[in-house]
Amino acid sequence: MMSSPRRPIILTRRKRPFQRSEADETQNKSYTASGARSVSASAQDGIRVVDHPTRPEALVVVVPETAGLQSVLDALTVKRKERGTPGPNKFIFLSGRCGSDDEVKALFQATSENKNRPEAGVAGNDQTLPNSGCTCKEKFDGCVQLQEPQHTEEDPSAVKGPLSERPPYSYMAMIQFAINSKKNKMMTLKEIYNWIEDHFPYFRNIAKPGWKNSIRHNLSLHDMFIRESTPDGKISYWTIKPEANRGLTLDQVYKPAVEPAASSFPQAMQVCYQQVPNESSVVVMSAPVAEVEEERVCIPFSEPCNSEQKEILRKRYERISRRKQRLVPLSNEEPVLLFDSSLVSTFQEMECDLKPLTKGAAQLPPHPASHRSRGRARRWMKGTSTA
Amino acid sequence: MMSSPRRPIILTRRKRPFQRSEADETQNKSYTASGARSVSASAQDGIRVVDHPTRPEALVVVVPETAGLQSVLDALTVKRKERGTPGPNKFIFLSGRCGSDDEVKALFQATSENKNRPEAGVAGNDQTLPNSGCTCKEKFDGCVQLQEPQHTEEDPSAVKGPLSERPPYSYMAMIQFAINSKKNKMMTLKEIYNWIEDHFPYFRNIAKPGWKNSIRHNLSLHDMFIRESTPDGKISYWTIKPEANRGLTLDQVYKPAVEPAASSFPQAMQVCYQQVPNESSVVVMSAPVAEVEEERVCIPFSEPCNSEQKEILRKRYERISRRKQRLVPLSNEEPVLLFDSSLVSTFQEMECDLKPLTKGAAQLPPHPASHRSRGRARRWMKGTSTA
DNA sequence: TGGCTGTTTATAAACAGTTAA
DNA sequence: AATTAACTGTTTATAAACAGC
Ligand SMILES: [Mg+2]
Ligand SMILES: [Mg+2]
Numbered sequence: 001m002m003s004s005p006r007r008p009i010i011l012t013r014r015k016r017p018f019q020r021s022e023a024d025e026t027q028n029k030s031y032t033a034s035g036a037r038s039v040s041a042s043a044q045d046g047i048r049v050v051d052h053p054t055r056p057e058a059l060v061v062v063v064p065e066t067a068g069l070q071s072v073l074d075a076l077t078v079k080r081k082e083r084g085t086p087g088p089n090k091f092i093f094l095s096g097r098c099g100s101d102d103e104v105k106a107l108f109q110a111t112s113e114n115k116n117r118p119e120a121g122v123a124g125n126d127q128t129l130p131n132s133g134c135t136c137k138e139k140f141d142g143c144v145q146l147q148e149p150q151h152t153e154e155d156p157s158a159v160k161g162p163l164s165e166r167p168p169y170s171y172m173a174m175i176q177f178a179i180n181s182k183k184n185k186m187m188t189l190k191e192i193y194n195w196i197e198d199h200f201p202y203f204r205n206i207a208k209p210g211w212k213n214s215i216r217h218n219l220s221l222h223d224m225f226i227r228e229s230t231p232d233g234k235i236s237y238w239t240i241k242p243e244a245n246r247g248l249t250l251d252q253v254y255k256p257a258v259e260p261a262a263s264s265f266p267q268a269m270q271v272c273y274q275q276v277p278n279e280s281s282v283v284v285m286s287a288p289v290a291e292v293e294e295e296r297v298c299i300p301f302s303e304p305c306n307s308e309q310k311e312i313l314r315k316r317y318e319r320i321s322r323r324k325q326r327l328v329p330l331s332n333e334e335p336v337l338l339f340d341s342s343l344v345s346t347f348q349e350m351e352c353d354l355k356p357l358t359k360g361a362a363q364l365p366p367h368p369a370s371h372r373s374r375g376r377a378r379r380w381m382k383g384t385s386t387a
Numbered sequence: 388m389m390s391s392p393r394r395p396i397i398l399t400r401r402k403r404p405f406q407r408s409e410a411d412e413t414q415n416k417s418y419t420a421s422g423a424r425s426v427s428a429s430a431q432d433g434i435r436v437v438d439h440p441t442r443p444e445a446l447v448v449v450v451p452e453t454a455g456l457q458s459v460l461d462a463l464t465v466k467r468k469e470r471g472t473p474g475p476n477k478f479i480f481l482s483g484r485c486g487s488d489d490e491v492k493a494l495f496q497a498t499s500e501n502k503n504r505p506e507a508g509v510a511g512n513d514q515t516l517p518n519s520g521c522t523c524k525e526k527f528d529g530c531v532q533l534q535e536p537q538h539t540e541e542d543p544s545a546v547k548g549p550l551s552e553r554p555p556y557s558y559m560a561m562i563q564f565a566i567n568s569k570k571n572k573m574m575t576l577k578e579i580y581n582w583i584e585d586h587f588p589y590f591r592n593i594a595k596p597g598w599k600n601s602i603r604h605n606l607s608l609h610d611m612f613i614r615e616s617t618p619d620g621k622i623s624y625w626t627i628k629p630e631a632n633r634g635l636t637l638d639q640v641y642k643p644a645v646e647p648a649a650s651s652f653p654q655a656m657q658v659c660y661q662q663v664p665n666e667s668s669v670v671v672m673s674a675p676v677a678e679v680e681e682e683r684v685c686i687p688f689s690e691p692c693n694s695e696q697k698e699i700l701r702k703r704y705e706r707i708s709r710r711k712q713r714l715v716p717l718s719n720e721e722p723v724l725l726f727d728s729s730l731v732s733t734f735q736e737m738e739c740d741l742k743p744l745t746k747g748a749a750q751l752p753p754h755p756a757s758h759r760s761r762g763r764a765r766r767w768m769k770g771t772s773t774a
Numbered sequence: 775t776g777g778c779t780g781t782t783t784a785t786a787a788a789c790a791g792t793t794a795a
Numbered sequence: 796a797a798t799t800a801a802c803t804g805t806t807t808a809t810a811a812a813c814a815g816c
Contacts, residue, residue, distance in 0.1 A: 170782090170783065170784090171783080171784080172783085189802085189803065189804090190802090208785095210784095210785065210786070211785095212802095213785075213786075213787085214783095214784065214785065214786095216802095216803065216804060216805085217784090217785085217786095217804095217805085217806090218783090218784095219803095219804080220804060220805050220806075221805085221806090226766060227766065227804080228766045229766065236803080236804090379613060379614065379615045379616065380615065380616050380617075380618055380620075557806090557807065557808090558807080558808080559807085576778085576779065576780090577778095595809095597808095597809065597810070598809095599778095600809075600810075600811085601807095601808065601809065601810095603778095603779070603780060603781085604780095604781085604782090604808090604809085604810095605807090605808095606779095606780080606781095607780060607781050607782075608781085608782090614780080623779080623780085
């Protein structure tokens with residue numbers, strides 16, 4: 001599977017298909033993505049890797065519906081070696097029926113128009129690659145997302161160009177991409193609309209008008225988006241709360257501090273451990289050392305792991321490492337990723353770079369028996385169980 | 388109109404009717420409340436005030452559909468004088484067709500069953516008055532809410548007992564009522580469900596099962612609701628973030644520090660003013676002096692007011708005074724209610740107790756030309772308008 | 775396996791205030 | 796200048812996907 005470390009949760013697939021305008025209502029069935037996970041390793045047959053017509057650093061990868069993820073990765077590895085360093089760092093994945101290589105190139109030349117829009121490109125820092133729904137973005141840290149729309153044979157009239165497929169990003173993510181594309185990290189509502197329409201034509205062409213309502217809803221709802229007014233109060237700009245801004249853009253989801261290696265296990269993540277008093281537990285946390293992910297996870301087994309248990313561990317580690325990267329100061333109010341100490345060697349076997357932690361963990365509460373949560377900080381009461 | 392001061396926004400009516408289970412789907416039209424605001428002062432005719440069968444401190448008030456708010460208040464005033472001090476402090480308002488007094492009493496005897504529920508009543512501090520949708524709650528501070536369901540003649544089969552009408556509170560409000568009803572201010576999810584079903588039979592009888600999803604959604608969504616686990620991690624309790632807990636309960640929405648007076652203008656609210664540098668503006672804020680509502684409002688006229696303008700002012704003042712009472716420290720990051728200084732005398736005429744403010748306002752930004760917001764803090768940028 | 779609990783995202787809508795037509 | 800329509804912003808409600816127990 002090779003899922004990537006540190007891929008933010010806000011980039012995971014949105015849950016469900018999207019509102020389409022009435023005109024497209026009839027084709028809804030063909031979109032309800034369900035096969036996105038049936039990724040099987042197969043031959044590279046049918047995969048075409050095409051240079052982007054205008055961007056030397058970008059590749060367009062056409063993936064037939066039958067191809068599995070492994071084939072895609074193999075094809076990319078070949079191309080990467082072929083191109084040498086610095087190789088391409090943008091990968092636009094198209095799946096489904098696509099024309100010839102030239103047609104594919106034409107697709108992108110015809111649609112990189114962000115010039116006749118009033119506000120677009122003002123800051124001169126915009127990303128100009130339009131992105132489509134069945135697109136995968138591969139970043140330098142190995143982040144890969146794939147969606148394979150299930151084309152049904154019975155509607156040949158479907159204008160299912162990749163430019164009209166819904167992108168795999170949530171509204172929150174797209175708004176961040178948009179705002180961070182500006183040098184000064186601020187945008188008016190209209191600019192956000194236009195940036196999204198320019199980079200994801202789905203919203204201009206197919207989505208029901210309600211998508212703008214959703215954008216506004218997201219701006220208001222999430223604390224990370226803050227509205228600031230010019231001193232004269234005439235204009236409102238939307239910004240991202242600096243301490244919450246991870247600088248995500250379409251071009252670069254994460255800037256790794258370490259060169260990504262071939263290992264399928266994340267090495268870039270710095271992991272520390274410390275004995276918890278009176279417990280046979282170990283604290284495992286993400287870098288930097290003085291900070292921890294606001295997450296506490298208890299692995300229920302402490303014996304030397306068998307391969308099945310190792311797999312569970314690895315999956316959990318990977319999932320956690322993809323979590324929202326809001327790092328918080330270490331305290332017992334913000335519990336941390338917590339495993340039994342007997343697993344230290346297991347982690348080390350798995351190439352997880354465990355280092356002893358030197359501060360903070362002394363105040364950690366005792367190892368609770370169970371847990372539930374999906375990324376939220378968990379709080380414990382002081383005394384014994386109260387009714 | 389006589390709306391009450393300091394009634395929190397979370398107690399305003401929710402926006403739309405509610406999900407009903409399939410069985411009731413046909414009667415939806417008769418609920419879409421629209422006449423809730425047509426409150427006219429009329430005679431007290433038809434209003435019946437009945438003692439609660441089991442609670443000496445409670446009254447049941449049956450309000451015919453034709454009766455206006457003033458009639459209700461008159462009837463209550465009469466009853467209150469009649470009962471003396473300490474008079475009733477719980478008022479259950481029923482509107483629409485109700486039977487005889489005895490039938491009304493029977494209604495409440497039959498439905499105050501919170502005994503064969505596992506968790507209900509454990510803390511011994513529960514409110515036990517069931518509440519229904521067409522209910523008004525009058526509190527000692529004069530808070531009144533009224534809804535008059537629009538009964539349609541064409542469905543006599545409607546089982547529109549008050550016990551099956553949707554309450555006028557938002558989920559967030561009901562959850563607060565529930566949690567604050569416990570001495571220790573914590574409840575499990577199940578207890579919250581049960582409290583709500585016990586006090587608002589609508590949810591047990593009529594609402595679609597999705598209402599529980601909505602409760603969970605609200606618990607997760609709102610930062611004010613915090614989940615705490617027992618040290619052994621076996622039980623999760625939901626609590627209210629202390630600094631956000633206004634102690635709202637069904638019994639007491641607000642504990643006034645001042646005896647409510649007969650004036651229709653809120654006197655309990657302490658209001659201060661200060662000149663803003665280089666502006667003919669005045670800051671008006673709620674008590675305590677060192678804190679302000681996180682709201683800035685600019686009234687666009689500065690001449691001595693005519694009666695129409697006064698009415699606008701009064702309405703705006705009332706609306707603001709009902710806002711979410713999250714008071715924040717005074718700073719230029721948290722602008723304040725702001726009027727032109729020429730209005731000070733107008734406010735004083737209106738019995739608004741204006742006092743000069745002595746601290747903090749010096750950092751206030753200049754009076755902006757316009758504004759938009761509904762209760763949120765507004766931020767201004769430092770420099771001049773940026774593109 | 776299925777139900778319960780908890781976290782998120784998506785969508786629609788009510789409603790208030792502002793600006794443009 | 797008054798009315799209206801469109802735009803902007805804040806909330807609440809509802810459904811659903813999904814994870815973990
Ligand atoms: Mg926001
Ligand atoms: Mg919460």
